[in-house]
Amino acid sequence: MTERLIPYQPLDLAEPAELVAAIRKRRGGQFINLDRMLLHSTPIAEGWNHFIGEIRNNLSLDPKLRELAMCGVAVLNGAEYEFFHHAPPFIKAGGSEAQVEALRLIGQTDFPKALFSALENDAVELTFQMTRNIQVDGALMKRLQLALGNTDAVELVTVIAAYNMVSRFLIALDVNPEEHPPA
Known part of the structure; x- marks a missing residue:
């Protein structure tokens, strides 16, 4: 070692x-x-x-959408530590094992959109656009604002921005998963 x-x-x-x-x-x-x-x-x-x-x-944003975005950022940035810590809360918030595995395909042409609702697919797309492109399609933001309202749309954007910061910190300093995930 x-x-x-x-x-x-x-x-x-x-x-x-x-x-x-x-x-x-x-x-x-x-x-x-x-x-x-x-x-x-x-x-x-x-x-x-x-x-x-x-x-x-303390956000009003649905915990499943919050954790979905966190897992998506983790995959897109190659931050396994982040994924390791957020896949279990995603499942606890109503996600499935199949969705967890699907999240590993974010950004790929074979991403299984059928496993997710329209809102979840928009959250995945927002995660991709913010993480990879920085710029976000206006029509996508409008759909999210209509579906979530102003507060939850702002919170979703903030979750994605914050967890991009987290993944960059983890990767730069080579922070590795613990042997067992916390409860």
Whole structure:
């Protein structure tokens, strides 16, 4: 095994105490490898914990659409760590194993659209366009705005933008999945 360029912070890290406690609370008591890398910078770890915590826990957006977008970003960016952590919540939110496997084909001509609703296919297309093209087709945004309303459309765009940030952080710092996904 090769040595990491930037090592993970230890699992038993205790300082800064308030931040460590907040992250452990959000994670159900344990750090994941992402946290252990973020904790090299207190300001970044604090901001990340708050921002991503809000995205994960306090949006009005349907959790299935949220996790679908997160998984789609993960696949498009090659961030297996992200997929590893978001496929289980996607299933918990109503997704199927077949849909999880299908999500690995986002951006390919053989993507099985029939496994997803029209709204889910639009969310997949938005994820693709934002991640790969940056520019988004106006007709697609109009369909999403009509289907979701202003708040949920903004939240979906924000989820995709935020998880593009997450995947880039994970890949640049070679953050790898834990042996067992958190509960």
